[in-house]
Amino acid sequence: xxxxxxxxxxxxxxxxxxxxxxxxxxxxxxxxxxxxxxxxxxxxxxxxxxxxxxxxxxxxxxxxxxxxxxxxxxxxxxxxxxxxxxxxxxxxxxxxxxxxxxxxxxxxxxxxxxxxxxxxxxxxxxxxxxxxxxxxxxxxxxxxxxxxxxxxxxxxxxxxxxxxxxxxxxxxxxxxxxxxxxxxxxxxxxxxxxxxxxxxxxxxxxxxxxxxxxxxxxxxxxxxxxxxxxxxxxxxxxxxxxxxxxxxxxxxxxxxxxxxxxxxxxxxxxxxxxxxxxxxxxxxxxxxxxxxxxxxxxxxxxxxxxxxxxxxxxxxxxxxxxxxxxxxxxxxxxxxxxxxxxxxxxxxxxxxxxxxxxxxxxxxxxxxxxxxxxxxxxxxxxxxxxxxxxxxxxxxxxxxxxxxxxxxxxxxxxxxxxxxxxxxxxxxxxxxxxxxxxxxxxxxxxxxxxxxxxxxxxxxxxxxxxxxxxxxxxxxxxxxxxxxxxxxxxxxxxxx
Amino acid sequence: xxxxxxxxxxxxxxxxxxxxxxxxxxxxxxxxxxxxxxxxxxxxxxxxxxxxxxxxxxxxxxxxxxxxxxxxxxxxxxxxxxxxxxxxxxxxxxxxxxxxxxxxxxxxxxxxxxxxxxxxxxxxxxxxxxxxxxxxxxxxxxxxxxxxxxxxxxxxxxxxxxxxxxxxxxxxxxxxxxxxxxxxxxxxxxxxxxxxxxxxxxxxxxxxxxxxxxxxxxxxxxxxxxxxxxxxxxxxxxxxxxxxxxxxxxxxxxxxxxxxxxxxxxxxxxxxxxxxxxxxxxxxxxxxxxxxxxxxxxxxxxxxxxxxxxxxxxxxxxxxxxxxxxxxxx
Numbered sequence: 022x023x024x025x026x027x028x029x030x031x032x033x034x035x036x037x038x039x040x041x042x043x044x045x046x047x048x049x050x051x052x053x054x055x056x057x058x059x060x061x062x063x064x065x066x067x068x069x070x071x072x073x074x075x076x077x078x079x080x081x082x083x084x085x086x087x088x089x090x091x092x093x094x095x096x097x098x099x100x101x102x103x104x105x106x107x108x109x110x111x112x113x114x115x116x117x118x119x120x121x122x123x124x125x126x127x128x129x130x131x132x133x134x135x136x137x138x139x140x141x142x143x144x145x146x147x148x149x150x151x152x153x154x155x156x157x158x159x160x161x162x163x164x165x166x167x168x169x170x171x172x173x174x175x176x177x178x179x180x181x182x183x184x185x186x187x188x189x190x191x192x193x194x195x196x197x198x199x200x201x202x203x204x205x206x207x208x209x210x211x212x213x214x215x216x217x218x219x220x221x222x223x224x225x226x227x228x229x230x231x232x233x234x235x236x237x238x239x240x241x242x243x244x245x246x247x248x249x250x251x252x253x254x255x256x257x258x259x260x261x262x263x264x265x266x267x268x269x270x271x272x273x274x275x276x277x278x279x280x281x282x283x284x285x286x287x288x289x290x291x292x293x294x295x296x297x298x299x300x301x302x303x304x305x306x307x308x309x310x311x312x313x314x315x316x317x318x319x320x321x322x323x324x325x326x327x328x329x330x331x332x333x334x335x336x337x338x339x340x341x342x343x344x345x346x347x348x349x350x351x352x353x354x355x356x357x358x359x360x361x362x363x364x365x366x367x368x369x370x371x372x373x374x375x376x377x378x379x380x381x382x383x384x385x386x387x388x389x390x391x392x393x394x395x396x397x398x399x400x401x402x403x404x405x406x407x408x409x410x411x412x413x414x415x416x417x418x419x420x421x422x423x424x425x426x427x428x429x430x431x432x433x434x435x436x437x438x439x440x441x442x443x444x445x446x447x448x449x450x451x452x453x454x455x456x457x458x459x460x461x462x463x464x465x466x467x468x469x470x471x472x473x474x475x476x477x478x479x480x481x482x483x484x485x486x487x488x489x490x491x492x493x494x495x496x497x498x499x500x501x502x503x504x505x506x507x508x509x510x511x512x513x514x515x516x517x
Numbered sequence: 518x519x520x521x522x523x524x525x526x527x528x529x530x531x532x533x534x535x536x537x538x539x540x541x542x543x544x545x546x547x548x549x550x551x552x553x554x555x556x557x558x559x560x561x562x563x564x565x566x567x568x569x570x571x572x573x574x575x576x577x578x579x580x581x582x583x584x585x586x587x588x589x590x591x592x593x594x595x596x597x598x599x600x601x602x603x604x605x606x607x608x609x610x611x612x613x614x615x616x617x618x619x620x621x622x623x624x625x626x627x628x629x630x631x632x633x634x635x636x637x638x639x640x641x642x643x644x645x646x647x648x649x650x651x652x653x654x655x656x657x658x659x660x661x662x663x664x665x666x667x668x669x670x671x672x673x674x675x676x677x678x679x680x681x682x683x684x685x686x687x688x689x690x691x692x693x694x695x696x697x698x699x700x701x702x703x704x705x706x707x708x709x710x711x712x713x714x715x716x717x718x719x720x721x722x723x724x725x726x727x728x729x730x731x732x733x734x735x736x737x738x739x740x741x742x743x744x745x746x747x748x749x750x751x752x753x754x755x756x757x758x759x760x761x762x763x764x765x766x767x768x769x770x771x772x773x774x775x776x777x778x779x780x781x782x783x784x785x786x787x788x789x790x791x792x793x794x795x796x797x798x799x800x801x802x803x804x805x806x807x808x809x810x811x812x813x814x815x816x817x818x819x820x821x822x823x824x825x826x827x828x829x830x831x832x833x834x835x836x837x838x839x840x841x842x843x844x845x846x847x
Contacts, residue, residue: 086526093533107556118689278521438547439692445539452536462529465536 087460094456094464101453105446125415125422126443132411133447135404137454139300145361146258153257156186156236156319160226164244165197171244172205172212178253185253188213190230193220203511210514218507224343228330229508231322239319241344246313246367247275256316256363266321266355267348269298269310270363279371281469286369286376288455288467295458298359304405305356308394312344314365317351325350334389335489342386349390353397380478384485387416416482423479444475551598552661552692559665566673567616569624569826576827577624580834585627585650587806587840588635589833592655592798592818597662607822614823616670621826623674627652631710632679632764635807635816636793642809652833654678655796655818657714657766659687661695664703671708681714681766681796684755697758712762713792716755718748719768730771733780745783752791763793770798772815788814804832805839810847 116123157175161168168189175187189212191199199216206212215229231239238260242248252270259268271294277287301307310317329350332339339346348357370376391413398409426440452467543550558564569577594608596615628648635653638644644651654671656663659682671678680703686694695703703709718732732751735744756762765788772795773781788795795814804819819836821829 080523083522083526086523086530090526090530090533093530097533103561104553104557107560108553436547436549438543439549439553442540442543442550442553449536456529462525462527464529465532468536 090462091457091460094453098450098453098457101446101449122422122425125418128411129415132408135408136296136300139303140296143299143303148255148258149261151257151261152181152184153238153260154184154236155180155238155240155253156188156234157240157242158227158230158234159189159242160192160223160230161189161194161198161244162192162220163194163196163198165201168198168201169205172209174247176209177250178248179250180253186213186234186236188230188234190226191216192223192226193217206511206514213513214511216509222340224330227343228326231326237319238316239322240316241312242314243312243367246272246365248314248365252314252363252365256360259358259360260318264356265358266351267310267315267317267357268360269307270314270365271361272311272313272365272367274369275366276368276371281466282373282376283369283371284463285466285470287463288452289470291455291459292451301405302359304402305358306352306398306401306405307357307359308348308352308409309345310348310357313367314363315344321351321355339389341382342390345386345390349393381481381485384481385489388485419479420483549692555662555665563669566670567613569617569620573621573826574624577621577830580830581626586837586844587808588630588638588651588653589806589836590653590655590796590816590818592657592820593663594657595660595663596666610823612666615667617826618821618829619670619674619676621830622652622676625830626650629654629676632712632794639807639809639811639813655681657681659683659694661693664695668703668708677708679710679712681712682759683714683719684758685717688758711759712764713752713755713759714766715768716751718751730769732768733771733773733776733784735780741779741783745787749787752787756791765792765795767795767797772797785814805836805843808840808844
């Protein structure tokens with residue numbers, strides 16, 4: 022009785038918002054005040070600690086209630102699994118009658134079950150004090166509001182200062198970003214600042230940053246993401262293993278308390294990371310290291326850089342989905358893993374419109390990159406390959422199956438209730454997993470995610486195909502200057 | 518902060534029962550859901566078979582020594598709540614009522630027989646191979662709710678039953694009908710025998726303003742020989758998939774009495790070659806037990822509805838008396 026609905030999958034996690042609107046909760050300062058010297062930038066980490074209650078500061082009552090919630094959800098989930106198991110006879114005979122469509126349902130169920138079964142096996146590599154030289158590369162475009170805070174957050178990271186380099190690349194911003202970067206350089210003299218005279222796109226900015234950086238490991242943090250102070254050392258732990266080319270950290274939603282959309286995305290992020298990336302990581306085959314917080318070995322990056330930077334798709338330069346493309350380029354010959362201890366927080370879209378634009382962009386990059394990933398993933402572990410092939414196949418079939426189940430089956434068999442209930446049960450399991458694993462009262466937002474997924478996101482696959490030609494980012498200009506644009510380099514004031 | 522944490526936690530807790538609401542609606546408002554509920558109930562904790570009250574038991578066991586003439590054939594359809602059937606309460610009986618009736622039959626000394634035993638009795642007229650008070654309990658349609666709930670009751674009352682199965686629906690495996698696998702399991706228990714209720718002719722067919730049984734209705738312009746070929750093929754498919762039954766039940770009890778001329782005869786000839794017995798559900802008010810000399814292809818069954826155990830025993834008594842009179846008359 023499985024459905025297409027309950028799959029959490031990670032699309033290309035590339036995002037960049039209009040940063041003027043990104044800090045929705047922070048009041049805009051008036052024009053006059055902005056001209057004055059800025060006060061010491063807000064430490065984003067403080068904001069994080071306030072935004073992410075981790076049961077530490079909760080009262081005893083809340084602790085007891087969350088425990089109770091976890092326990093009840095555990096029993097509830099077990100009962101639900103048992104109930105689904107009882108329906109297996111019916112499902113099997115439905116399968117015999119309609120092998121094509123119920124075969125799909127069974128496969129989806131199998132896929133979800135293996136993902137959820139593999140995920141708990143994942144254990145993050147413990148930090149054994151491995152501290153290679155690291156370069157944090159920050160591409161920035163029109164981010165005067167927060168670029169200084171982002172740079173400060175990098176230097177606030179709990180990492181040996183002599184092994185840390187920060188490279189910021191201003192991608193031809195038209196606002197005060199460059200001035201802000203230079204003012205940050207006054208506080209952090211080791212900062213390496215680069216500037217394109219004209220906007221060349223995020224990929225070019227990242228590539229320039231990678232080329233000019235000097236650390237063994239390049240770390241990427243999206244401009245709308247904040248890394249916890251201990252995140253940087255945590256993400257290095259895996260690089261002790263020479264086979265590993267890339268590591269992706271955990272991302273949670275920074276503004277999860279803002280509205281139902283962000284709460285919903287928090288549940289989705291958790292499953293996308295802990296379950297999808299966690300299970301992929303067991304085989305060293307994470308197919309998307311989200312731009313929120315990821316790290317790669319620099320020599321590996323340099324070897325794939327020309328291909329990645331000049332990637333073309335359907336005769337145009339590929340713009341969005343840089344993170345997924347980079348992961349794929351690295352994954353071909355190296356292992357990419359997930360590190361749950363390396364935690365970051367990212368700003369999720371707060372309006373449906375922004376959310377859909379972002380999802381469509383992820384979908385398009387997923388479409389493009391799945392064409393690459395199917396060509397080499399078979400060389401990885403067979404189980405990882407099978408799961409990846411399934412995850413590539415399912416979104417194509419999901420809309421057809423949904424129409425078939427809800428319309429055709431209803432006309433033929435009289436009622437869609439059995440199918441709908443199956444979908445609901447799967448959605449419940451998805452949400453209960455979050456409640457049990459995270460002991461979180463936000464668990465039920467998983468239900469709304471599945472509803473949104475079935476109502477909108479499933480259909481986006483075809484829409485994305487139809488609009489593949491439109492490569493606009495949605496928040497960025499899509500026309501970029503060519504490679505001849507001069508690069509201005511503001512070297513570090515002191516050499517580190 | 519803590520306040521918000523507390524509020525969120527409480528909302529999270531409240532959402533647990535709220536999230537059960539769709540499941541609850543599914544179970545209480547839809548047929549599928551009710552059947553899914555029954556599956557869970559019987560898999561986890563099957564309910565115990567209700568017992569007769571002291572008074573009912575006394576009345577039922579008082580009938581133990583009454584002599585029985587002929588074989589009473591009872592007909593049930595579904596067991597459960599009435600909403601599981603569009604036809605209303607005529608085709609469904611509550612589990613408690615069914616259990617009471619079975620308990621009463623047991624207490625009154627009835628022993629359930631098989632179709633083959635009944636066929637033998639009708640053929641040679643000898644009741645030597647029958648128990649002293651024989652009864653044949655039949656169910657039509659192969660409904661899952663009936664088999665699931667009747668089975669433990671039959672076990673507890675030492676009875677057995679005959680299920681007339683619409684073969685195609687058992688193969689299709691809709692929730693509403695017992696699947697072929699489940700049927701095999703019930704046969705293995707020794708409490709059930711599976712008989713023929715057509716392969717796929719258990720449907721209503723519109724003839725002018727009337728709706729008729731598909732089995733007894735030739736298509737428009739169809740010759741009788743083609744009609745004969747068509748129903749023969751259907752019945753043979755059912756025979757094949759059900760493992761060679763020896764008895765047949767007319768869908769809706771319609772043996773072709775209102776069909777165009779010749780149809781009833783063709784049907785009779787088709788059935789005669791394939792079955793020892795065929796059951797209808799005619800003449801409820803004048804119903805009596807089956808006795809030697811009855812048409813073996815038109816055995817009447819008593820449609821049992823929501824009667825008290827005492828009322829059921831009284832109906833059986835009346836049927837037996839009528840059969841005794843018919844025998845004397847013959």
